[in-house]
Amino acid sequence: MNITRVFGLFAAVFAVAYTIAFEWHWELFSYHPRTGEFGWGQQPSKGGPVMHWYGAIGTGFVAALIVSAAALPFTRTRTFPLWLGWAIPLTCIVAWAWFLRNFFLR
Amino acid sequence: MVAQTTAGSMADMGAKTGGCVTTFLLIMHGLLAVALLGGLTHQAVAVLWPARQTGGFATSYRAVAAARFTNANIVFYVLTFVLGAVIYPPYRIAVRTWIERARLWHISGLFEYKEQALAIGLAMLPFFWLVWRDPKDQATSVARKWTTAILCVIVWYSFIAGHIVNNVRGLFGQ
Numbered sequence: 001m002n003i004t005r006v007f008g009l010f011a012a013v014f015a016v017a018y019t020i021a022f023e024w025h026w027e028l029f030s031y032h033p034r035t036g037e038f039g040w041g042q043q044p045s046k047g048g049p050v051m052h053w054y055g056a057i058g059t060g061f062v063a064a065l066i067v068s069a070a071a072l073p074f075t076r077t078r079t080f081p082l083w084l085g086w087a088i089p090l091t092c093i094v095a096w097a098w099f100l101r102n103f104f105l106r
Numbered sequence: 107m108v109a110q111t112t113a114g115s116m117a118d119m120g121a122k123t124g125g126c127v128t129t130f131l132l133i134m135h136g137l138l139a140v141a142l143l144g145g146l147t148h149q150a151v152a153v154l155w156p157a158r159q160t161g162g163f164a165t166s167y168r169a170v171a172a173a174r175f176t177n178a179n180i181v182f183y184v185l186t187f188v189l190g191a192v193i194y195p196p197y198r199i200a201v202r203t204w205i206e207r208a209r210l211w212h213i214s215g216l217f218e219y220k221e222q223a224l225a226i227g228l229a230m231l232p233f234f235w236l237v238w239r240d241p242k243d244q245a246t247s248v249a250r251k252w253t254t255a256i257l258c259v260i261v262w263y264s265f266i267a268g269h270i271v272n273n274v275r276g277l278f279g280q
Binding site: 007010060102106 | 191194195196198199202203211212214215216218219221222223225226227228229230232233235236237239245246248249252253256260
Protein backbone atom coordinates (compact mmCIF):
# COMPACT_ATOMS: atom_id res chain seq x y z
CA MET A 1 0.00 0.00 0.00
CA ASN A 2 1.24 3.43 -0.90
CA ILE A 3 -0.64 6.39 0.51
CA THR A 4 0.54 8.72 -2.28
CA ARG A 5 -1.44 6.66 -4.81
CA VAL A 6 -4.73 7.95 -3.40
CA PHE A 7 -3.80 11.66 -3.40
CA GLY A 8 -5.60 12.20 -6.71
CA LEU A 9 -8.68 10.38 -5.42
CA PHE A 10 -8.53 12.48 -2.23
CA ALA A 11 -8.58 15.74 -4.23
CA ALA A 12 -11.47 14.48 -6.39
CA VAL A 13 -13.62 13.24 -3.51
CA PHE A 14 -13.01 16.39 -1.50
CA ALA A 15 -14.07 18.63 -4.40
CA VAL A 16 -17.29 16.66 -4.97
CA ALA A 17 -18.15 16.23 -1.27
CA TYR A 18 -17.42 19.88 -0.48
CA THR A 19 -19.60 21.04 -3.36
CA ILE A 20 -22.46 18.71 -2.38
CA ALA A 21 -22.12 19.67 1.30
CA PHE A 22 -22.47 23.35 0.47
CA GLU A 23 -25.25 22.98 -2.06
CA TRP A 24 -27.31 20.43 -0.10
CA HIS A 25 -26.51 21.87 3.35
CA TRP A 26 -24.62 18.84 4.63
CA GLU A 27 -22.05 20.88 6.53
CA LEU A 28 -20.40 19.00 9.39
CA PHE A 29 -20.84 21.98 11.69
CA SER A 30 -21.75 25.66 11.72
CA TYR A 31 -20.07 28.60 13.38
CA HIS A 32 -21.70 31.67 14.87
CA PRO A 33 -19.00 34.36 14.62
CA ARG A 34 -20.82 36.91 16.80
CA THR A 35 -21.10 34.55 19.77
CA GLY A 36 -18.13 32.29 18.95
CA GLU A 37 -20.34 29.18 19.19
CA PHE A 38 -20.06 25.97 17.15
CA GLY A 39 -22.95 23.61 16.48
CA TRP A 40 -23.31 20.30 14.63
CA GLY A 41 -24.81 20.37 11.14
CA GLN A 42 -26.48 23.35 9.63
CA GLN A 43 -27.64 25.72 12.33
CA PRO A 44 -30.16 28.55 12.15
CA SER A 45 -29.09 32.11 12.89
CA LYS A 46 -28.77 33.15 16.53
CA GLY A 47 -29.16 36.89 16.03
CA GLY A 48 -26.18 37.17 13.71
CA PRO A 49 -24.60 35.61 10.65
CA VAL A 50 -23.88 31.87 10.53
CA MET A 51 -20.78 30.53 8.79
CA HIS A 52 -21.00 27.18 6.98
CA TRP A 53 -17.67 27.33 5.14
CA TYR A 54 -15.61 25.64 7.88
CA GLY A 55 -18.26 22.93 8.21
CA ALA A 56 -18.34 22.27 4.46
CA ILE A 57 -14.55 21.92 4.46
CA GLY A 58 -14.93 19.52 7.39
CA THR A 59 -17.47 17.42 5.44
CA GLY A 60 -15.18 17.40 2.41
CA PHE A 61 -12.16 16.27 4.40
CA VAL A 62 -14.03 13.56 6.31
CA ALA A 63 -15.54 12.18 3.08
CA ALA A 64 -12.18 12.35 1.27
CA LEU A 65 -10.37 10.64 4.15
CA ILE A 66 -12.95 7.83 4.39
CA VAL A 67 -13.00 7.14 0.63
CA SER A 68 -9.20 7.38 0.34
CA ALA A 69 -8.71 5.03 3.30
CA ALA A 70 -11.23 2.56 1.81
CA ALA A 71 -9.46 2.74 -1.57
CA LEU A 72 -5.99 2.24 -0.09
CA PRO A 73 -6.00 -1.60 -0.21
CA PHE A 74 -6.87 -1.49 -3.92
CA THR A 75 -3.66 0.42 -4.71
CA ARG A 76 -1.79 -2.92 -4.46
CA THR A 77 -3.38 -4.19 -7.62
CA ARG A 78 -4.45 -1.10 -9.52
CA THR A 79 -3.64 2.56 -9.91
CA PHE A 80 -6.21 5.32 -10.06
CA PRO A 81 -6.08 7.52 -13.15
CA LEU A 82 -4.10 10.70 -12.60
CA TRP A 83 -6.75 12.91 -14.20
CA LEU A 84 -8.95 12.34 -11.14
CA GLY A 85 -6.67 14.67 -9.20
CA TRP A 86 -7.15 17.69 -11.46
CA ALA A 87 -10.10 17.14 -13.81
CA ILE A 88 -12.71 16.56 -11.09
CA PRO A 89 -11.61 19.56 -8.97
CA LEU A 90 -11.54 21.68 -12.15
CA THR A 91 -15.07 20.55 -13.02
CA CYS A 92 -16.25 21.47 -9.52
CA ILE A 93 -14.60 24.89 -9.74
CA VAL A 94 -16.39 25.52 -13.06
CA ALA A 95 -19.64 24.25 -11.53
CA TRP A 96 -19.26 26.76 -8.69
CA ALA A 97 -19.22 29.59 -11.23
CA TRP A 98 -22.65 28.35 -12.35
CA PHE A 99 -23.97 27.93 -8.78
CA LEU A 100 -22.93 31.48 -7.88
CA ARG A 101 -24.14 33.09 -11.13
CA ASN A 102 -27.01 34.90 -9.39
CA PHE A 103 -24.52 37.10 -7.56
CA PHE A 104 -23.46 38.51 -10.90
CA LEU A 105 -26.78 38.49 -12.76
CA ARG A 106 -28.85 40.53 -10.27
CA MET B 107 -23.55 55.91 34.82
CA VAL B 108 -19.80 56.00 35.43
CA ALA B 109 -19.71 52.21 35.48
CA GLN B 110 -21.61 52.10 32.20
CA THR B 111 -19.20 54.61 30.61
CA THR B 112 -16.19 52.66 31.88
CA ALA B 113 -17.66 49.41 30.60
CA GLY B 114 -18.34 51.09 27.28
CA SER B 115 -14.77 52.41 27.08
CA MET B 116 -13.39 48.96 27.89
CA ALA B 117 -15.54 47.45 25.15
CA ASP B 118 -14.31 50.10 22.70
CA MET B 119 -10.70 49.39 23.67
CA GLY B 120 -11.30 45.66 23.24
CA ALA B 121 -12.82 46.24 19.82
CA LYS B 122 -9.91 48.49 18.84
CA THR B 123 -7.33 45.93 20.02
CA GLY B 124 -9.17 43.14 18.20
CA GLY B 125 -9.38 45.38 15.14
CA CYS B 126 -5.62 46.00 15.25
CA VAL B 127 -4.88 42.27 15.52
CA THR B 128 -7.24 41.51 12.64
CA THR B 129 -5.70 44.25 10.51
CA PHE B 130 -2.21 42.91 11.29
CA LEU B 131 -3.29 39.39 10.33
CA LEU B 132 -4.94 40.73 7.18
CA ILE B 133 -1.67 42.40 6.15
CA MET B 134 0.26 39.18 6.90
CA HIS B 135 -2.35 37.28 4.85
CA GLY B 136 -1.74 39.69 1.97
CA LEU B 137 2.05 39.44 2.20
CA LEU B 138 1.97 35.64 2.27
CA ALA B 139 -0.37 35.73 -0.72
CA VAL B 140 2.17 37.86 -2.60
CA ALA B 141 4.91 35.31 -1.87
CA LEU B 142 2.62 32.46 -2.96
CA LEU B 143 1.61 34.33 -6.09
CA GLY B 144 5.25 34.86 -7.07
CA GLY B 145 6.33 31.29 -6.40
CA LEU B 146 3.36 29.64 -8.06
CA THR B 147 3.52 31.91 -11.12
CA HIS B 148 7.22 31.09 -11.50
CA GLN B 149 6.46 27.38 -11.28
CA ALA B 150 3.49 27.54 -13.66
CA VAL B 151 5.31 29.57 -16.29
CA ALA B 152 8.35 27.28 -16.05
CA VAL B 153 6.30 24.11 -16.57
CA LEU B 154 3.87 25.45 -19.19
CA TRP B 155 6.37 27.47 -21.20
CA PRO B 156 9.82 26.04 -20.43
CA ALA B 157 12.94 27.84 -21.63
CA ARG B 158 15.88 25.92 -23.00
CA GLN B 159 18.42 28.57 -22.04
CA THR B 160 18.64 31.76 -20.03
CA GLY B 161 18.82 35.05 -21.85
CA GLY B 162 16.71 38.13 -21.21
CA PHE B 163 14.27 38.68 -18.38
CA ALA B 164 11.43 36.59 -19.87
CA THR B 165 13.53 33.52 -20.66
CA SER B 166 15.31 33.74 -17.31
CA TYR B 167 11.92 33.91 -15.59
CA ARG B 168 10.86 30.71 -17.38
CA ALA B 169 14.18 28.90 -16.93
CA VAL B 170 13.93 28.34 -13.17
CA ALA B 171 14.10 24.87 -11.60
CA ALA B 172 10.34 24.69 -11.10
CA ALA B 173 10.34 21.63 -8.83
CA ARG B 174 12.24 23.55 -6.17
CA PHE B 175 9.22 25.81 -5.68
CA THR B 176 6.86 22.95 -4.79
CA ASN B 177 7.33 22.67 -1.03
CA ALA B 178 7.55 26.44 -0.54
CA ASN B 179 4.34 26.96 -2.52
CA ILE B 180 2.54 24.31 -0.47
CA VAL B 181 3.68 25.93 2.80
CA PHE B 182 2.70 29.41 1.57
CA TYR B 183 -0.69 28.16 0.38
CA VAL B 184 -1.47 26.50 3.72
CA LEU B 185 -0.26 29.48 5.77
CA THR B 186 -2.20 31.97 3.63
CA PHE B 187 -5.29 29.76 3.80
CA VAL B 188 -5.11 29.36 7.59
CA LEU B 189 -4.65 33.10 8.13
CA GLY B 190 -7.56 33.76 5.78
CA ALA B 191 -9.70 31.32 7.77
CA VAL B 192 -8.71 33.08 11.03
CA ILE B 193 -9.74 36.54 9.80
CA TYR B 194 -12.87 35.27 8.05
CA PRO B 195 -15.24 35.75 11.07
CA PRO B 196 -14.44 39.48 11.44
CA TYR B 197 -14.95 39.80 7.67
CA ARG B 198 -18.28 37.99 7.94
CA ILE B 199 -19.49 40.33 10.69
CA ALA B 200 -17.98 43.69 9.75
CA VAL B 201 -17.53 43.59 5.99
CA ARG B 202 -19.87 41.17 4.28
CA THR B 203 -22.87 42.39 6.25
CA TRP B 204 -22.11 45.91 5.05
CA ILE B 205 -21.59 44.73 1.45
CA GLU B 206 -24.95 42.93 1.51
CA ARG B 207 -26.72 45.97 2.97
CA ALA B 208 -25.19 48.05 0.19
CA ARG B 209 -26.56 45.44 -2.26
CA LEU B 210 -23.13 44.99 -3.86
CA TRP B 211 -23.96 41.42 -4.87
CA HIS B 212 -21.22 41.10 -7.46
CA ILE B 213 -18.60 42.05 -4.83
CA SER B 214 -20.04 39.48 -2.43
CA GLY B 215 -20.05 36.94 -5.27
CA LEU B 216 -16.38 37.59 -6.00
CA PHE B 217 -15.52 36.62 -2.42
CA GLU B 218 -17.92 33.62 -2.41
CA TYR B 219 -16.21 32.19 -5.48
CA LYS B 220 -12.78 32.81 -3.94
CA GLU B 221 -13.58 30.77 -0.83
CA GLN B 222 -14.95 27.84 -2.85
CA ALA B 223 -12.01 27.73 -5.26
CA LEU B 224 -9.43 28.01 -2.47
CA ALA B 225 -11.00 25.19 -0.45
CA ILE B 226 -10.92 22.88 -3.48
CA GLY B 227 -7.34 23.99 -4.19
CA LEU B 228 -6.33 23.15 -0.62
CA ALA B 229 -7.30 19.50 -1.11
CA MET B 230 -5.30 19.42 -4.37
CA LEU B 231 -2.02 20.16 -2.56
CA PRO B 232 -1.07 16.52 -1.75
CA PHE B 233 -1.65 15.66 -5.43
CA PHE B 234 0.33 18.76 -6.45
CA TRP B 235 3.23 17.51 -4.31
CA LEU B 236 2.91 14.02 -5.85
CA VAL B 237 3.07 15.16 -9.48
CA TRP B 238 6.08 17.35 -8.73
CA ARG B 239 7.97 14.65 -6.82
CA ASP B 240 9.73 13.56 -9.99
CA PRO B 241 9.56 16.45 -12.50
CA LYS B 242 11.16 14.31 -15.24
CA ASP B 243 8.46 11.62 -15.04
CA GLN B 244 6.61 11.80 -18.36
CA ALA B 245 3.67 9.80 -16.97
CA THR B 246 2.74 12.69 -14.67
CA SER B 247 3.54 15.47 -17.15
CA VAL B 248 -0.05 16.31 -18.13
CA ALA B 249 -1.30 16.14 -14.54
CA ARG B 250 1.64 18.30 -13.42
CA LYS B 251 0.83 21.01 -15.97
CA TRP B 252 -2.90 21.03 -15.27
CA THR B 253 -2.58 20.95 -11.48
CA THR B 254 -0.04 23.78 -11.44
CA ALA B 255 -2.08 25.85 -13.88
CA ILE B 256 -5.30 25.34 -11.91
CA LEU B 257 -3.67 26.31 -8.61
CA CYS B 258 -2.02 29.32 -10.25
CA VAL B 259 -5.35 30.56 -11.64
CA ILE B 260 -7.06 29.99 -8.26
CA VAL B 261 -4.40 32.00 -6.45
CA TRP B 262 -4.38 34.84 -9.01
CA TYR B 263 -8.18 35.07 -8.96
CA SER B 264 -8.28 34.97 -5.14
CA PHE B 265 -5.61 37.62 -4.83
CA ILE B 266 -7.42 40.01 -7.14
CA ALA B 267 -10.87 39.28 -5.64
CA GLY B 268 -9.54 39.76 -2.09
CA HIS B 269 -7.91 43.00 -3.12
CA ILE B 270 -11.14 44.31 -4.68
CA VAL B 271 -13.21 43.37 -1.61
CA ASN B 272 -10.67 45.04 0.64
CA ASN B 273 -10.79 48.19 -1.50
CA VAL B 274 -14.58 48.24 -1.34
CA ARG B 275 -14.68 47.82 2.43
CA GLY B 276 -11.49 47.12 4.38
CA LEU B 277 -11.83 45.50 7.78
CA PHE B 278 -13.28 48.04 10.20
CA GLY B 279 -13.09 50.69 7.48
CA GLN B 280 -15.42 53.68 7.57
